[in-house]
Amino acid sequence: MSKTRIGRWMTLGLTLGCVLAVTITRARAQKPSSYMPVVEGDFSTVMARMKSEKPAIESRQAALLRERYDLANRAASGVTMFRGKPVQEGVRVKLPAGLTWDQLANMSPADVKAKGVFPAGFYPLPHPNHPEGGMLFPKMEIDEVKKQEGRDLTRFDLDHDLPEHLLPEFPAAVFLTTRPDLGDAAKGELITIDNYYRLFNGILNPKQLEGLRLLVTTFPQQQFNQTDDRRSEKPSRGVACFDCHANGHTNAATHLVGDIRPQEFRHRIDTPSLRGVNIQRLFGSQRALKTVEDFTEFEQRAAYFDGDHLTAAKKGVNVLERGSQVHFMAEFQALLDFPPAPKLGIDGLLDPTKASQQELRGQELFFGKAKCGSCHPAPYYTDNTMHNLQTERFFTPKMINGRFAAADGPIKTFPLRGLKESPTYLHDGRLITIDDTVEFFNVVTQVHLTAEEKKALISFLRTL
Structure with missing residues (x-):
């Protein structure tokens, strides 16, 4: 057989192989999967498309809320x-x-x-865009973080769906089990990386202060990171634990739980308060994690990335050290008290x-x-x-x-x-x-x- 004919057969074989691979890939894509779909495309094109779809998506959610x-x-x-x-x-x-x-x-x-x-x-209340999901912050949080840190928690594809008068007080007061005499230990400020030291140096011990620092430190997250399949216009440093659990309480930021598949069965989660963590024995609405250390570690490793550790690795998950960093974060959380009654x-x-x-x-x-x-x-x-x-x-x-x-x-x-x-x-x-x-x-x-x-x-x- 001539070299020309062999080359033609090899080309035909490669072509058929590619077609078969594409067919298999498409067939697999149509089946439910435990893993998050990752669609890499030109970022500006994806952002333009999602921005154009935003009014219709938000109108649909607003109509649902008005109906309810x-x-x-x-x-x-x-x-x-x-x-x-x-x-x-x-x-x-x-x-x-x-x-x-x-x-x-x-x-x-x-x-x-x-x-x-x-x-x-x-x-059950759906996420403002349930098929897409992801962390979504109220405007009051976005504005204050941007003012203090210059970090933007705005999503180009979606805004929070509930009016501010229905949400928790912002910034929330902070009550410490160790210093009830202080009243609001945050003095009416939103705790961020810019002010945590000024507000709490001399009030917390070194481990607790380091735990608080980590709780206001940004880590990459599914919608806020450096990759092209993010949902922020500019590459983002990520989010901090206290972006959702503002001042150790809640600002009604919303997300989808990471522990359920397929997507349509995932629950919207209204960010719970961390007040009174010291008296609680289960963590997560359904995961039933047994310690706040478990919750802190696995929230940052997995829930930040919709429960997909492979996506987490791609987007730059920062794995915390259990014996020191996670312990320090948990030690501070255990100080958060309920408000006076x-x-x-x-x-x-x-x-x-x-x-x-x-x-x-x-x-x-x-x-x-x-x-x-x-x-x-x-x-x-x-x-x-x-x-x-x-x-x-x-x-x-x-x-x-x-x-x-x-x-x-x-x-x-x-x-x-x-x-x-x-x-x-x-x-x-x-x-x-x-x-x-x-x-x-x-x-x-x-x-x-x-x-x-x-x-x-x-x-x-x-x-x-």
């Missing part, structure tokens, strides 16, 4: 967070037409499901000489008829375990803006101390106010509270 909730700025009279931000009041979840809350609460789960009347605001005694219960009759009645309901205390016992109002509310009893699973609303599974019992300081509620932030939360649990647990009993229970919860 009353988002008005309606503050409770005389009820504020520690630094004075008003607490929002009233049930914001909208009911199906022609239905009252009492009627809904008196229906069986099977009837609610059959009639399709489970309120839209009780379904002047009406509570040392047992975590109301002092009858300080509480109103309505608040005392609410406490009685909390530990009695409402059955809240069975999962949220005093003094910190958590049983440090997990519970499955089985909300899927009330609805037929369906797709909502890219999120497949189905069973949530067991969720960690979050502490209720300082509850009024950390809206929104439930692990994904689907409940806007404490009033919404009471209505939700009244329906789901079927305890049949009256309107007056609900008011009393809300009054008690605000004292925590």
